[in-house]
Amino acid sequence: MIHLLIGKPSTGMEKRMQILRARGISLCFLIWVMWSSGCATQPVSTTPATPQFHRSKDYILYRAGPGDTTASLAQRFLGDAELAWMIDDANDAQPFRPDGYVVIPLKIRNRGGVFDNGVQQVPILCYHRFGNHCDSPLCVPEELFERQMRYLKENGYRTISPDDLLGFLEYRSPLPLKSVMITVDDGYSSFYTVAYPILKKYGFTATLFIYTNFVGVSSKALSWNQLRELRAQGFTIGSHTIAHSDLSKKGDNESEEAYMQRLWYEIGDSKKILDGKLNQNTTFFAYPFGRLNSSAIHIAQRAGYKLAATVQRGGNPFFSDQFALQRDQVLKRDMVTFVSHLKIFQPLSLR
Template sequence: MKTNRRYIYVAILLFIFWFALMDNVTAKLEITGVDGYKITTDNYTLAQDHEVMLAKDVAERVLNARISWQEQAALPQGIYYKDQVAVLMYHHLTGESVSLNPGVLTAGQFDEHMQLLKQEGFQVITMKQYRQFMLENALVPDNAVLLTFDDGYESFYTLAFPILQKHGYTAANFIIASDVDNPDGKKVPKLTWEQMREMKSAGMSFYNHTYNLHHYGIVDAEGGTRPAASNLLYINDENRNELNEEYYRRVIGDLALAERRLKEELGNIDSAIAFPYGSFNDRLLEASNSIGIDLKFSIREGLCSRMTPVAPRINKGDSTLSPDQFIESLKHAEPMMEMTINSSMVPLAWTQPQLRDGILLVPLSPLCKALGVEMDYDPDTRTLKLTPGSLSTDGVTLK
């Protein structure tokens, strides 16, 4: 009898799971358009970070606008991309002849990377050129490359710096400022302020990787962890997570301290940040903006354009890549698609339009931002309201 009862319980649970799954698959989205017109559709999906993707014809109807999406025109031979920048990301180098860690290049491999860039027609630019490109609409050479390092390892001084000078290149390093102020002899050695000052005088640059937020913090009572810079941490003594205001004070205080130390020690007059683990949210972007950090970098793959407010980077610190694989991946970086609304270019941060079962799905939030439309999406009730008007800080209200 007990066995039969167990089978019944299992069957009930499977039915509930199946029903919930089918409900999620077939759920419709109710949309109120900018003109008040209401439409219900199942031609939508949710991409990363709750990005609503709508069928192009539905988006045109609710926004009362014309949307197009097409590939960039073909480029002449030897030009792999233009008016864009490949931001390469490295971390640590080793002086050994072979690296036992796939995330650590040997100095010889890094030297070969730099030689191949020059040999194959790539143009390494400075952070100043990149800043002017992003913020002042300045031009960059075709096949432009910006070199960046994360975490401020001492190997940047002992191994990378001489190689960069040999090739006439500069690079930016995003440092964890607390590691410099409070060195830990038990960890992989980090740069000193003295070493950074010497390298800065030779053209290298150093920027914010937070003061002390490059770690995973506890985010729930079960001990789950996520990047501390982009999540509400769990306060164990009070059995709750941080409030939004508490989170904001914590991250803005940390970023401001790192900025202050960079200015005090290196005389920095400009700012940039690479978010730890590439993880960020709207509040972290707001905090960065409020203290004057105008260039932002992630670890998502892709080429960078003026349309990307948080720059993607291409990880080239993989010791398992052959030299041919390194350079060929740059030559064949996926070309950007151009999306326009009412014939005006639309900045696409991350989510590209997608073709599914013959239906073109377009990301809604960048379209709303381009039109000055407020977007109020409630995932619980599956309702979306679009209202003409001024934008909030992030352009989206997510209940």
């Protein structure tokens, strides 16, 4: 039956067969289901360039034609070009081959990224400043940041938004297997002049955590107009408090009442400022210095945030605490360390 339907498998087809087997799907079974279920099948054409597809309720086996991309196929068969990652993941991001076959999944599965040998996790990278001449570990040289983003692009990583992450953490929607979130703390203008053009070049977005007292104070700080532009371009603006104070403990001679007032001011009022200035509902918060306690978490929840981040190292599986998300600070200037931050899978024995 396979020979009648698709002929001798090409090298690319053999690769896709291996991918399907790795996902517990037999290609023979897939094609048998398509054949026996009376699925929609376009007639086999004698013209190799004519696209053909064979459909079951769960999958499409599609013969790629000239000009096809995962984005165009996602738009055609899934109704949304942004779902191209589903096709990439189903085919292990293998490039299209002339007249080769592509597996297109029709149903969203595995919302939590759970496999029998472990779970998917999302790395969140944390940056601060960028420049040509850096004298602090919190500053990433422009050339290095370019190399890091090029590595992500060339190796199939996709940047995600806080809304994407929230859907994953709430077990509502899956993420691409190679998802990564890029975050930048404080609000330095070097993000706009250095990092922003590089991110646009590679089609990436990021989340900026801003402490509002810093906005527009000098040429070193982002302005409100720049933040509005970034938001319009798909970047997320989150809160990093008003004055960047340590929320995890009372100050010297600070009463319990004054401490709680400060928490509400830093966490709750910063959200109100961002909401008003940027005409948005601010849902993502980052604790200054990554420090937190139960009181800070409680107030962040009551203030209306949906997510909050620390700088504790590690990845984030779907069952992570939404108000204590882990982030890896990018401090060292070598690619080996950078790649070590990109752990997208946590091995676990789930049998």
